[in-house]
Amino acid sequence: MDDADSIDLSDNDEFMLDVEITAANVQDAINMALADDDNSNSNLTTNVDLPQLSDELINFDGNKFGEELLFKIDNDNIEKILYQHWKTFVPQCYIYHTNLIKGIIEQRTQEILFRPLDIYLYGTLNTDDAIQIIRSYNKKSTVCGHLFKSEEPTYFCRDCCVDPTCVLCTDCFLQSEHRKHRYKMNVSAGGGYCDCGDPEAWKQNVHCNLHLPHDDNNESADDILNRLPSDLRLRAKNLFNILLRFIIKLLCTGNYQDIPNELKNEYWDGDHKNYVTILFNDEVHTYDQVIHVLSRAIQCTKQEGHELASLVDREGRTAIRIGTTEQCRDVQQTIRIRTADVPLKCEIYPNSFISLQYFAQKLLTYLQNIIELSDGFRRIFCECEIECDDELDDITRTEKALLSEKMLWKSARSALHQIFINSFFMDSEWKKTFAILYMKCYPMIIRHYRTDFSFLYRADCFLRLSVQLFTTNSLAKYLISSHNAFQTIVDSFLEYCQSKLDHGKLLFSRTTNASLQHEFRRAQSILYDLKYLLGVVPQEYTVELRENFLNGFRVFLQLLSYMHGMDKVARQVGQHVEFDPEWETAFNLVIKIQSIISSILDWCAQDKELLLGAYEATGLALAEIQKTSDISHLIKDKNNSSIVKTTVNDLKVDCYAYDVAKDPISVHIPVVRLFVGKILIKERKTKN
Numbered sequence: 001m002d003d004a005d006s007i008d009l010s011d012n013d014e015f016m017l018d019v020e021i022t023a024a025n026v027q028d029a030i031n032m033a034l035a036d037d038d039n040s041n042s043n044l045t046t047n048v049d050l051p052q053l054s055d056e057l058i059n060f061d062g063n064k065f066g067e068e069l070l071f072k073i074d075n076d077n078i079e080k081i082l083y084q085h086w087k088t089f090v091p092q093c094y095i096y097h098t099n100l101i102k103g104i105i106e107q108r109t110q111e112i113l114f115r116p117l118d119i120y121l122y123g124t125l126n127t128d129d130a131i132q133i134i135r136s137y138n139k140k141s142t143v144c145g146h147l148f149k150s151e152e153p154t155y156f157c158r159d160c161c162v163d164p165t166c167v168l169c170t171d172c173f174l175q176s177e178h179r180k181h182r183y184k185m186n187v188s189a190g191g192g193y194c195d196c197g198d199p200e201a202w203k204q205n206v207h208c209n210l211h212l213p214h215d216d217n218n219e220s221a222d223d224i225l226n227r228l229p230s231d232l233r234l235r236a237k238n239l240f241n242i243l244l245r246f247i248i249k250l251l252c253t254g255n256y257q258d259i260p261n262e263l264k265n266e267y268w269d270g271d272h273k274n275y276v277t278i279l280f281n282d283e284v285h286t287y288d289q290v291i292h293v294l295s296r297a298i299q300c301t302k303q304e305g306h307e308l309a310s311l312v313d314r315e316g317r318t319a320i321r322i323g324t325t326e327q328c329r330d331v332q333q334t335i336r337i338r339t340a341d342v343p344l345k346c347e348i349y350p351n352s353f354i355s356l357q358y359f360a361q362k363l364l365t366y367l368q369n370i371i372e373l374s375d376g377f378r379r380i381f382c383e384c385e386i387e388c389d390d391e392l393d394d395i396t397r398t399e400k401a402l403l404s405e406k407m408l409w410k411s412a413r414s415a416l417h418q419i420f421i422n423s424f425f426m427d428s429e430w431k432k433t434f435a436i437l438y439m440k441c442y443p444m445i446i447r448h449y450r451t452d453f454s455f456l457y458r459a460d461c462f463l464r465l466s467v468q469l470f471t472t473n474s475l476a477k478y479l480i481s482s483h484n485a486f487q488t489i490v491d492s493f494l495e496y497c498q499s500k501l502d503h504g505k506l507l508f509s510r511t512t513n514a515s516l517q518h519e520f521r522r523a524q525s526i527l528y529d530l531k532y533l534l535g536v537v538p539q540e541y542t543v544e545l546r547e548n549f550l551n552g553f554r555v556f557l558q559l560l561s562y563m564h565g566m567d568k569v570a571r572q573v574g575q576h577v578e579f580d581p582e583w584e585t586a587f588n589l590v591i592k593i594q595s596i597i598s599s600i601l602d603w604c605a606q607d608k609e610l611l612l613g614a615y616e617a618t619g620l621a622l623a624e625i626q627k628t629s630d631i632s633h634l635i636k637d638k639n640n641s642s643i644v645k646t647t648v649n650d651l652k653v654d655c656y657a658y659d660v661a662k663d664p665i666s667v668h669i670p671v672v673r674l675f676v677g678k679i680l681i682k683e684r685k686t687k688n
């Protein structure tokens with residue numbers, strides 16, 4: 001699945017039919033398509049002049065330490081020993097270069113920090129052989145799950161894809177039947193993954209030649225685990241737990257004092273020169289503004305300022321000053337004062353805390369490589385992801401991460417996102433487990449996304465996981481029926497609407513304020529999720545599915561009622577209209593809502609009971625709108641009534657005497673339109 005805001009490479013719809021893509025020319029095609037994009041990721045960390053290594057670092061023996069870990073019987077102790085080790089070595093292994101643009105330098109990290117973990121996990125010094133053996137326990141995979149990097153090509157097949165988010169990676173595409181079909185090539189915005197092998201994504205040709213199904217595919221979860229020796233399983237579980245607990249504690253905290261005392265070295269508090277000012281990314285300030293502020297705050301050249309600004313943009317944060325607390329605070333103050341309207345986020349931390357956070361990010365990559373080795377490891381890792389660390393509040397590590405979006409920065413967030421995809425999403429049962437947790441956190445994730453200036457697009461935050469979950473048909477159905485997903489999503493949008501209500505109707509004022517415009521765009525994107533969720537009409541309806549669909553539908557009606565009659569205008573006579581009232585926003589919203597309404601009608605058309613429920617709810621909503629409408633301005637007869645009797649198609653009806661030439665009217669009447677839609681379906685149903 002890949003999100004809808006990926007870039008479309010093809011100019012016309014029948015693109016590529018005459019050009020056959022092969023392994024040989026695919027890179028050219030991509031390069032050509034991307035030639036215009038400037039590559040701002042030029043490597044700034046070249047020519048790093050390394051400082052002298054301390055004796056402690058030179059003399060450290062990773063093998064010896066690894067064996068010590070391995071022969072500790074008491075597993076509880078291992079966490080303590082590792083914490084002690086990390087407290088001493090992580091701040092020495094990861095240090096900032098004096099020229100901060102060159103970033104963090106890694107010194108002997110493999111030997112000191114990672115080698116001991118390998119030895120412990122694999123139970124031997126000969127880790128290469130152990131990895132070979134563990135690999136041999138794997139069955140050939142029947143799904144791909146390749147994760148797209150930003151700007152990587154994806155392939156969509158018009159003939160076989162269930163919906164436009166279903167895509168293949170290049171390797172799978174070249175080995176699949178779809179290359180002979182009507183396909184389309186896109187460029188991923190990053191974060192999606194290859195759907196090869198997922199029966200819910202394809203109408204036919206589900207597997208490419210690389211991921212062909214085999215006979216014993218219905219192996220139980222236990223079988224997969226039992227292929228690993230029991231002592232290896234035990235060590236893996238223990239190690240994954242320790243590492244994940246550490247990672248979540250370090251990355252998902254807003255306060256460096258919250259982390260365990262065992263990890264704080266002598267440079268944590270007090271008077272020393274090892275503090276650092278960290279500047280965070282936001283989407284409010286332009287490059288030029290940031291460069292200008294930096295040149296005042298740290299007296300850097302324009303060039304240096306530009307390099308720092310690109311670093312912040314790429315990584316989500318960067319160090320801009322190292323020194324004493326006062327020196328760091330001066331920089332922070334200058335930046336805050338000079339960006340007073342919307343202050344640039346900028347914090348002061350002990351240097352060693354940043355090193356530990358950096359290490360936590362590295363550990364995520366390390367774990368990712370390990371779980372890719374073995375299905376068994378991946379399952380053990382998933383189990384660790386749903387453990388709780390805090391006995392007081394029973395939220396899992398996964399939820400903790402999802403809810404900490406505000407404290408995370410781009411690269412950390414993306415590392416967590418990747419590991420979720422590589423663990424949970426590779427197996428339908430675990431994907432379901434994750435979906436439940438995601439749904440629980442959904443309102444908070446939306447709130448962060450909507451209000452945080454550091455996100456511009458969905459691709460930057462956890463919300464990009466929505467498309468992977470909601471477009472899986474069985475999962476979407478399950479989330480609606482068992483976890484009330486329809487209502488949850490609409491509620492999140494209504495929460496945004498509350499601030500835009502005026503006399504019970506949505507009112508958008510004209511604004512040139514970029515952050516308000518972005519907020520609207522971001523809030524609107526919630527509606528994509530709804531579109532994904534309702535995208536495919538189910539074949540069967542259960543009692544719960546109907547009930548929770550209607551729950552969602554009722555709040556959706558609330559949204560329509562807010563839109564019903566918005567942006568009313570009365571015909572102006574006698575004078576020229578100087579300014580058109582703002583109307584674009586409302587239309588933008590209506591366009592987004594349109595496809596959702598068609599999905600809702602499709603859902604209702606399939607099931608009589610659901611149709612009747614929705615019909616009744618719509619009627620009630622309409623009656624409520626009528627009751628609360630202001631009709632005081634209408635023409636009245638001598639009995640003080642505005643009702644006139646008239647005949648339409650031989651049908652006698654009571655009608656308001658409404659003069660469209662004088663009274664205010666609105667083109668937005670979604671509830672009436674929806675009601676008519678329902679009547680049409682109902683009539684069709686009764687005829688059959």
Ligand SMILES: [Zn+2]
Pocket residue numbers: 144145146168169170171172173194195196
């Ligand atoms: Zn693939």
Ligand SMILES: [Zn+2]
Pocket residue numbers: 143144171172196197207208209210211
């Ligand atoms: Zn494949």
Ligand SMILES: [Zn+2]
Pocket residue numbers: 157158159160161177178179181182205
């Ligand atoms: Zn196809």
